[in-house]
Amino acid sequence: MSADLGPDELQAREAIVSRLADLHATYGAEEALQFEDRWWRWSDFGRAAAALRGHLDDAGSPAGDPVAVVVRQRPASLAAQLAVRSLGRGVEAMTPLQGDAALAADVGTLTAAVVVA
Numbered sequence: 483m484s485a486d487l488g489p490d491e492l493q494a495r496e497a498i499v500s501r502l503a504d505l506h507a508t509y510g511a512e513e514a515l516q517f518e519d520r521w522w523r524w525s526d527f528g529r530a531a532a533a534l535r536g537h538l539d540d541a542g543s544p545a546g547d548p549v550a551v552v553v554r555q556r557p558a559s560l561a562a563q564l565a566v567r568s569l570g571r572g573v574e575a576m577t578p579l580q581g582d583a584a585l586a587a588d589v590g591t592l593t594a595a596v597v598v599a
C-alpha cells in the first residue's frame with residue numbers, strides 16, 4: 483500500500499518514523515503522558531511499537547500496509563496509533579462512539595487488513 487503514496491507522502495511518513503525513533507531513543511525514560519495517576523514513558527510507547535510489529539509480522543501483514551485503530555481516550559489507544567506511525571504505516575482511525583453495529587459495518591469499508599481495538 484505504501485507504493486500508492488506519492489513522494490511527498492513518503493517523505494512525510496519517513497520523517498514521522500525518524501522523529502518517533504528519536505523520541506524513544508532520546509527520551510525513553512522521560513514521562514510522556516499522565517492518565518489516571520499513572521505516567522506513561524516514551525519507552526512504554528516504544529515497547530508497544532515493538533510488540534505491535536511482532537503481532538503484525540505474525541499475522542503476515544505486509545510492511546507499509548495501513549492499520550485501523552479503534553480510537554479511545556486511553557493511553558493504549560495512543561500507544562497503538564504511535565506504534566503504527568513508528569512502523570511507517572498509515573492509520574485508519576475508527577470511532578467506537580457510533581455503536582457496535584456501525585463499527586462492525588465500518589470494518590468492511592477499510593483498506594486496512596488489520597484492526598487494533
